[in-house]
Amino acid sequence: MTVAVVFVTIAPLGTGTPSLSRYVAGVERILQRSGLVHQLTAMGTIVEGDLDAILAVVREMHETPFGQGAVRVSTLIKIDDRRDKEHTIARKMRSVEEKLLEPGQPPPGVAITPPRTRRRSAPRGRR
Amino acid sequence: MTVAVVFVTIAPLGTGTPSLSRYVAGVERILQRSGLVHQLTAMGTIVEGDLDAILAVVREMHETPFGQGAVRVSTLIKIDDRRDKEHTIARKMRSVEEKLLEPGQPPPGVAITPPRTRRRSAPRGRR
Amino acid sequence: MTVAVVFVTIAPLGTGTPSLSRYVAGVERILQRSGLVHQLTAMGTIVEGDLDAILAVVREMHETPFGQGAVRVSTLIKIDDRRDKEHTIARKMRSVEEKLLEPGQPPPGVAITPPRTRRRSAPRGRR
């Protein structure tokens, strides 16, 4: 199994309104049902897991806006696939945060709007 | 002033090791010093603010790995610039989360490794 | 069948040398064997065809640098999927070029290094 970390953003083009959150929510629901560890951000969703499982879900996510009436969809996928060590969202964050705690670091900021990485308490697989 | 939300990821190519966190930390420090509202994620950093101010800092971030010995740097920038209403990281997240609370939503997940959006208590500008 | 146009760029990280053309060539060979219509550019490859067929080949392309010794691979995929009309590389180019020929256009430039869109004379499928 290849554990990769993937960033994905899906946007319909040519909708009648620049507000796209209902499409983003539609896409996010597919991901929530998948049981994959993921994190919604303001610019896309980060998913962690077996690369083939992720790509299968991303394919399904890409299809969602068409089901909501869109006729053109633009999807951006960025795969970070590392195989020499454990590679997860938490590990990547910890690795950078450790470096930031070394001397030379400016004083820490103030947390606002903490996004959450979601792990389904009981992954059910896709239904 | 144009308030945009920007995703940026900067990676040196051809370094002797696949571990890039010290470069990511170097880039993140530039952003922390800038006073811009931002959020570090496992796949890149999300920045909010005046587009020209952001692009000036991103230009500086892009230069950082060269100062750390890299000879080739790959930078990806995704700009989301919306001008018909207030457009911020918090607003974008809230908008999607509201849609997700509507009927049809699967049960909420469990938060792990919450990233933080940092706002410097007293932005000092770049020094 | 969904005919999409996809941009893909695949780069190994931490290879010790900033010259990546041998990896790019390895990835390109997979695409050439696929029989899919595609165009190599200086920043990535553009592929046209059935979206599922493209994603299957992209998955195979992403695997290639690992076979050449890389331990970390960064892949960027941008899908443009339009379903209300014929959607191909040639059609997209023609559409913009027609708009550019309308009044207001600056004088045409001079062609250097023309990339080519390749269509295998006899697609053999993947082997």
Next chain:
Amino acid sequence: MTVAVVFVTIAPLGTGTPSLSRYVAGVERILQRSGLVHQLTAMGTIVEGDLDAILAVVREMHETPFGQGAVRVSTLIKIDDRRDKEHTIARKMRSVEEKLLEPGQPPPGVAITPPRTRRRSAPRGRR
């Protein structure tokens, strides 16, 4: 001077029609007037030159759809900046093509719709 190769794609969101070529043409005209070496492709434009000069033009390109009525614009920029040797569109292409000519290469394809890299015969700077 830093000679970088940059891929840029600019798309308005929420325009009411999925046909975006008139916006792409508007953006392309800005680039043509800049005198920078560039190449229009079906998925974005590739620009070569001094990184600061390119970013200044990209900033102007990003603004163009707003002038054509868009209220939200999504811009993707990918910078490939290499400083240990000459780094141009032509050089990058040649480097991969040489590798492809080595043993193991499948038979060459057939060229359709050749894009062109444009170099203004007499760059006039932006007007």
